Amino acid sequence: xxxxxxxxxxxxxxxxxxxxxxxxxxxxxxxxxxxxxxxxxxxxxxxxxxxxxxxxxxxxxxxxxxxxxxxxxxxxxxxxxxxxxxxxxxxxxxxxxxxxxxxxxxxxxxxxxxxxxxxxxxxxxxxxxxxxxxxxxxxxxxxxxxxxxxxxxxxxxxxxxxxxxxxxxxxxxxxxxxxxxxxxxxxxxxxxxxxxxxxxxxxxxxxxxxxxxxxxxxxxxxxxxxxxxxxxxxxxxxxxxxxxxxxxxxxxxxxxxxxxxxxxxxxxxxxxxxxxxxxxxxxxxxxxxxxxxxxxxxxxxxxxxxxxxxxxxxxxxxxxxxx
Amino acid sequence: xxxxxxxxxxxxxxxxxxxxxxxxxxxxxxxxxxxxxxxxxxxxxxxxxxxxxxxxxxxxxxxxxxxxxxxxxxxxxxxxxxxxxxxxxxxxxxxxxxxxxxxxxxxxxxxxxxxxxxxxxxxxxxxxxxxxxxxxxxxxxxxxxxxxxxxxxxxxxxxxxxxxxxxxxxxxxxxxxxxxxxxxxxxxxxxxxxxxxxxxxxxxxxxxxxxxxxxxxxxxxxxxxxxxxxxxxxxxxxxxxxxxxxxxxxxxxxxxxxxxxxxxx
Numbered sequence: 001x002x003x004x005x006x007x008x009x010x011x012x013x014x015x016x017x018x019x020x021x022x023x024x025x026x027x028x029x030x031x032x033x034x035x036x037x038x039x040x041x042x043x044x045x046x047x048x049x050x051x052x053x054x055x056x057x058x059x060x061x062x063x064x065x066x067x068x069x070x071x072x073x074x075x076x077x078x079x080x081x082x083x084x085x086x087x088x089x090x091x092x093x094x095x096x097x098x099x100x101x102x103x104x105x106x107x108x109x110x111x112x113x114x115x116x117x118x119x120x121x122x123x124x125x126x127x128x129x130x131x132x133x134x135x136x137x138x139x140x141x142x143x144x145x146x147x148x149x150x151x152x153x154x155x156x157x158x159x160x161x162x163x164x165x166x167x168x169x170x171x172x173x174x175x176x177x178x179x180x181x182x183x184x185x186x187x188x189x190x191x192x193x194x195x196x197x198x199x200x201x202x203x204x205x206x207x208x209x210x211x212x213x214x215x216x217x218x219x220x221x222x223x224x225x226x227x228x229x230x231x232x233x234x235x236x237x238x239x240x241x242x243x244x245x246x247x248x249x250x251x252x253x254x255x256x257x258x259x260x261x262x263x264x265x266x267x268x269x270x271x272x273x274x275x276x277x278x279x280x281x282x283x284x285x286x287x288x289x290x291x292x293x294x295x296x297x298x299x300x301x302x303x304x305x306x307x308x309x310x311x312x313x314x315x316x317x318x319x320x321x322x323x
Numbered sequence: 324x325x326x327x328x329x330x331x332x333x334x335x336x337x338x339x340x341x342x343x344x345x346x347x348x349x350x351x352x353x354x355x356x357x358x359x360x361x362x363x364x365x366x367x368x369x370x371x372x373x374x375x376x377x378x379x380x381x382x383x384x385x386x387x388x389x390x391x392x393x394x395x396x397x398x399x400x401x402x403x404x405x406x407x408x409x410x411x412x413x414x415x416x417x418x419x420x421x422x423x424x425x426x427x428x429x430x431x432x433x434x435x436x437x438x439x440x441x442x443x444x445x446x447x448x449x450x451x452x453x454x455x456x457x458x459x460x461x462x463x464x465x466x467x468x469x470x471x472x473x474x475x476x477x478x479x480x481x482x483x484x485x486x487x488x489x490x491x492x493x494x495x496x497x498x499x500x501x502x503x504x505x506x507x508x509x510x511x512x513x514x515x516x517x518x519x520x521x522x523x524x525x526x527x528x529x530x531x532x533x534x535x536x537x538x539x540x541x542x543x544x545x546x547x548x549x550x551x552x553x554x555x556x557x558x559x560x561x562x563x564x565x566x567x568x569x570x571x572x573x574x575x576x577x578x579x580x581x582x583x584x585x586x587x588x
Contacts, residue, residue, distance in 0.1 A: 068416050069447045075408040079458035085324060098456035100448060110448065 028099065029058060029115065045118060048096075056096060057118045061183065063110045070110065073185035081114075081182045084156055091149030093117060093169055093179040119177060123165035123225070127232050136287065139229045142176050143290075144317055146222055149178035151308035154215045158182050163221035164202045165228065200244045201234050206302055208245050211261045216302035219311070223297035230283045230290065242266075249274045251282065255300040289316040325455045327383060329502050338389040349390060354497040354561075356381050356395040360403050361496065363422050369403070369412055371493070375462040377406035378496045380454055386502065387453050393446075394434035396427060401446040409458045416440050463492045466510035466542075474538060475527040488517035491558050498557050511539040511546060512554035519555075 029046040032055075036043045041061045048054040063074050078098060085095045094117040101111030121129075123142075134142075146168060153160055160167075160181040167180040204220030206213045227235040236251065238244030245266070249255075253276030260268045279298075280291055293316045296306040306314070339349045357378045364374035380402040384393070400423050407414045420439045424432050436442045471485040491513040495501070500509055518525060528538040539546055 065444075068413075069404075069444045070408070070451065072408045072411075072413055075405070075458065076411065078456050079409050082324075082457050083459040100452055107444070 028097075029056065029113070031058070046115075048115075055118045057116045059114045059116065061112045061114065063112055065108060065110055074112075074183075077183050077185060078112075080156070080158065084153075084158075084182070087152070089149065089152045090175065091145045091177055092152060093119065093177045114183075116179065119169035119171055119179075121170050122179075123168040123170055123176065126170040127165060127228065130232060133232065133285070134229060138174065139226075139290070140317065141174070142170075142229055143226050143293075144312070145176035146178065146225060147308050147311045149176070150218050150222055151312055153178065153181055154218070154308050159184065159213075159215050160218045160221070161207075162202075163218050163225065164199055165225060166199075168225065200238050200241065201236055203244060204302070205245060205248055205300055206261070208241055208248075209261060209264045209266055211264060214302060215307070216305045219297050219305050219308060220302075222308070222311070223294050226290075226294055226297075227279075227283050230286050235282070242270075246271065251277050251279070252298055252300060253277075259301055287316075289314070289319065292316070325457050327457070327502065328504065329386065331503075333386075334499055334502060337386060339385060339391065342389040342391045344390055349385075350499075352390045352395050353382060353385065353499065356399040357497045359396055359399045359423075359426065361493070362426055363400070363403055363419065366422050366426070367414055367419070369407060369414065370410070371464060372462060373406045373410040373412045374403070375464070375492075375496060376410055376460045377403040379460045379462075379501050380406060380450065382499055382502050383454050384450060396423065396431055397435050397439070397442055397446060398450075400435075401443050401450050404443060405447060405450060405458070416443050419443075461506045463495070463506040463510035463513065464489065466507050467492065467514060470510060470514055470538070470542060473529045473541065474525050475529065476523065476525060480521065480523045484514065484517045484521050484523050487521055488514045491516060494561050495558050498561050500554060500557055504554065507543050508546065508550070509554060511543055512551045513558065515539070515551050516555040516558065 028048065028050050030049055032045045032047060034042055035045050035057060041059060044058045044060065046056050046058045048056050063071065065071070081095055082098070084092065088094070095114065096117060097113075097115035099113050099115070101113065150160065150163070158181060160178065161184050162180065163178070167178065169177045169179050171177065200208070202221040202224045204213070204217045207217055224235045236244065236247045238247045249271050254268070254271050254274045257268060279295055280286060283291070283294075286294075293306075293311060293314045296314070297311065299305045311317075335346055337349060339352070340346060344352075360377045360381060361374055364377065377399070381399055384398060384402065400419050404414065404416055404419050407419075417440055420435070420443065423435075432439075467485055467488050471481055474481055488510070492509070495509060495513065504512075525538050528541065530541055531538075532541075535541055537546075
């Protein structure tokens with residue numbers, strides 16, 4: 001193309017595509033086995049070959065490329081994840097590296113690898129392996145960890161959207177770290193391509209009803225998880241969207257007509273006029289302050305729910321004695 | 324997390340140098356690339372943050388690749404393109420290429436290949452990998468504004484000083500300072516330089532404590548006079564190269580001798 005005679009004659013390469021073939025990453029990670037396959041892709045356990053074989057969790061996400069390359073939303077989300085990492089929040093899983101699959105020539109999609117610290121177990125398996133009920137002190141500590149992580153995300157304007165025991169990692173020291181957040185928009189495009197069943201058990205009513213939502217969704221999900229810490233079983237194990245709503249209203253009561261959102265395809269009259277249940281009966285042995293906290297989180301109207309920050313200041317965490 | 328700061332030895336032993344490009348030539352390429360990003364950005368009404376982010380990507384990219392392998396102007400375009408997405412001021416790739424074409428000679432634009440857009444797309448993936456997806460970059464501008472709020476003194480003089488420091492930050496983009504020092508440190512140094520050149524001495528500031536010798540001790544620890552002078556020297560050298568020093572001398576109304584003294588730091 002440019003057989004120039006200037007001093008840079010030797011330096012010009014006719015095409016970046018020519019050189020991209022030469023551009024190959026040396027292998028940095030060795031995949032060991034699949035940890036899990038979710039709606040958003042596959043997570044592998046891997047060895048970091050550049051870092052004395054440290055074990056990491058690699059999440060593989062397929063990003064469909066647009067006419068203008070990497071989608072803006074994905075660029076923004078990864079920038080934000082990287083930025084969050086600078087805070088090294090104790091209740092957020094460490095993001096160690098981001099790289100891509102190297103197929104620089106594939107114009108349709110980019111395979112992204114997000115490399116996270118590897119944590120042995122998630123809250124799901126932790127609870128199922130627990131030999132008996134967790135101690136009140138343990139429950140309170142874990143509840144605080146989860147809410148701290150969520151409050152941190154919210155303070156950076158990140159909504160998790162899919163909080164559940166499976167996404168909460170438990171370290172060997174028993175601390176909880178929030179995982180699997182911050183790529184909601186990137187996931188959305190990928191979700192359309194896969195048909196994996198997503199658990200509904202932790203979904204708030206506004207999501208099930210398909211109305212707009214905000215950070216309050218995570219507080220609802222948190223409440224379901226907190227309840228589960230006490231009882232070691234899911235609070236609202238619905239089988240389908242409608243069933244999930246029935247279970248919610250059976251627990252907190254059907255909301256009054258004026259609270260029912262507009263422009264929703266589901267009619268309020270399709271549900272019986274359930275009376276609220278006493279949460280103390282559903283979660284036996286729960287302490288009064290813990291109960292009060294969870295009640296404040298399981299509120300139908302998102303704007304009336306406690307915020308994550310409110311939760312952290314709740315007497316359950318600030319008042320001393322635990323029986 | 325990736326670490327993006329290098330000492331002077333690393334800055335001399337770059338991939339380009341290892342492929343036979345002398346340091347002086349590489350510095351010229353860096354300057355031309357940065358200047359091109361600034362010109363393209365301003366022609367497209369992109370803000371100073373987007374432009375500065377693009378320039379930082381550019382400098383980081385060539386710590387891993389050679390100018391021999393990756394021609395500078397197309398890399399510059401790609402850096403600006405990606406910076407636009409990150410700073411939420413996206414521009415279409417084809418529009419950036421159009422502006423680039425208008426700013427470059429035919430020969431230089433030739434390095435973009437037969438299908439410039441496709442080249443930029445491919446390069447975007449290489450760029451992302453090279454900068455390790457570390458996309459959010461901080462710049463000295465915000466720190467200048469933060470610092471000046473705390474300084475006490477004549478408002479107009481402070482204003483003039485910060486404005487001058489701002490233009491020095493713009494000039495610093497053409498140097499490798501962003502590969503040497505954090506934006507906080509660069510902001511302190513260039514505010515210091517602006518103070519000297521506008522003959523404004525900061526004697527008091529809000530939040531002053533007995534242990535503080537200078538206003539910047541409040542913001543950044545362990546800044547030595549040696550370090551400040553080194554940073555100022557790099558920017559002044561850049562200014563001389565850009566033959567803007569004369570303009571600055573007349574604008575700020577300091578004697579040429581004063582300026583020369585500073586250049587000779």
